[in-house]
Amino acid sequence: MQHRLILYSVLITFLIPNLLTDAIQARSDKEQPQTQVQSVVPVQAQAQLSSSAASASGPSSTFNPLGPNVMCSFLPRDFLECKEPIDHRNNETALKEKGYGCLRFGGSSYEDVAHTKVQCTVFTDIDCYGARTFFRDGEPCVRYTDHYFVTTLIYSMLLGFLGMDRFCLGQTGTAVGKLLTMGGVGVWWIIDVILLITNNLLPEDGSNWNPYV
Ligand SMILES: *[C@@H]1O[C@H](CO)[C@@H](O)[C@H](O)[C@H]1NC(C)=O
16 A cells, blocks of 8 residues: 555656646647747758858748748749750760769660759749759750651651661761662661661760650
């Protein structure tokens, strides 16, 4: 009996103050939700904000993630105007100096294509929080000029004996050879169709097939 009393009194002396402080804590949390929320702002985002202060135009107060404005750097690509990736033309020293950019362009599978960061600016009529100009990573090192796969394939099949496919791809030297030999007496004609389908005959300027027909 006495043991129980001691146990209860010990429990009460330890539990009640704990419960009280918890309750007080909960009440103060309720009263100041702002301070709790603000501590959630990612450190990286804050660093980005201060590092690119040159182009910052937002208010100087701390970012409120529950507010109506999104961080500019979190906006989807549709709201941004991004520069073309810098072409270092295989110059590794230039790439190291700059820290970003592309050594080479092109490639058809994701693994083939190099990725780099580019400078993006939010469109002027879009409201967002923080620096409106920033770097975005993961842009593919690809270029598009006016080369369409289907068009080129049709040229290759119908006018291959005149070298029209290679003329269109910008491979003028081999195109003239193909024209003079009438498509290698038919053999080169067929080979180029196969090369096109197997993705081994590509635009001379290193651009990718334009996906917008
Ligand atoms: C590579 O880039 C560096 C720095 O921009 C330049 O000094 C150098 O001349 C370039 N090398 C070639 C081969 O273009």
